[in-house]
Every structure is written in structure tokens, then in C-alpha cells.
Amino acid sequence: NAGVTQTPKFQVLKTGQSMTLQCAQDMNHNSMYWYRQDPGMGLRLIYYSASEGTTDKGEVPNGYNVSRLNKREFSLRLESAAPSQTSVYFCASSGRTGGEQFFGPGTRLTVL
């Protein structure tokens, strides 16, 4: 089992460009999450999907959109990237019966 996979691992964008971060899990988990991690700010929840077909805003959703494509995949889209979105992005998933979350390796995004 690969667990949680994320693509790409690194990305550099110019201000105003758009891109989609991909996340997939092979653990048959219902819930999936997108976080960003910034120095001094810790991990902050951007969006989450409690189950297939549902998505909800987290703590810092502005500037992002998400799609729960199916049970396995949960993507994060930046429509018009801004320098403030420079961060490390983590995807995570968890099973219905427990709160333990499994994290992907992260995507390092730089917006110039």
C-alpha cells in the first residue's frame, strides 16, 4: 500500500497562475483533508471532505477550491496564485471510526 500520495512534490508558480495539487489514498478512508504548513503558524486546515461527495471549509479556505473526485482522490486548486500561498501543502486521510490521520509527503509550493 502506498498510503497517501501527493503530486507534484515541488512547484514554482508566477503570481496569477493556476494549478491543481493532487492527492490520492489507497486505505479506503472516508475523510480527506488539505493543510498548509507555514513557519511559526503550524498546520492549518484549508478544506476537508468528511465523505465522498461532501466538502467543507476549514480555517483558511480563501483562494482555494477543492474537488472530491471519488473516494480515493481529493484535489486542491489555486485559481490565481498569490505569494501569500507560498507554503508546504499536506494532504491527509482518516477512517470513519478513528481520528488518526495519515499524511502524504507534502508539496512545496513557491509563488513568485
Added chain:
Amino acid sequence: SQELEQSPQSLIVQEGKNLTINCTSSKTLYGLYWYKQKYGEGLIFLMMLQKGGEEKSHEKITAKLDEKKQQSSLHITASQPSHAGIYLCGAEAGSNYKLTFGKGTLLTVNP
């Protein structure tokens, strides 16, 4: 909203020394999770505590939950360079298993 404060923010110890990291919540803790992160990598789950007074151990790492104090502690015995990294605590913030995280404690272990 729930806030988690970790202390210390950073810690440098000599190999072989014991150390403790604390995580204090602004609200009642219903589930407390400890993760470890190495630089440039994702988070690795260490332990989950759910009941007041609960204590769990894995190798040389022990975590305890003090429900009354709304606090959890992570204790490492006889630290090794492999213990170095960022330790984060996370707490359940309501339904849907959303977690709120502390800002992390950076641990350096000098050989």
C-alpha cells in the same frame, strides 16, 4: 475555537538525556494525537490518547493525558539523534475528525 500551545518551541539536548514536551489545550481534550515530522517530510503518527490519565509508550517515547489540566506530555527517555525532528500535538476539534494542531516543538539531539 480550540487552541493548542506547545512548550518549549525548541529544545536542544545531548544524546542520552531525557526530555519532555508539553501540549496544553484551551478547551477540554477528547482526543489528543502526537505526530513527528522530519524536515521536508510528512507527519508520522506516534500515539493517540483518549482518556484522562491514559498513558501510552512506544519504544522510548511515552505520552500521557491529564484531562483535568487539559494537557498532554510527551517524554523521551535516553534521547538519540534519530529522535530529532518536529513534534506536533493535534486535538479533535469537533465532528468529522478535524484536528487542530499546535505549532510544534523542534527537537535537536546532539551526539
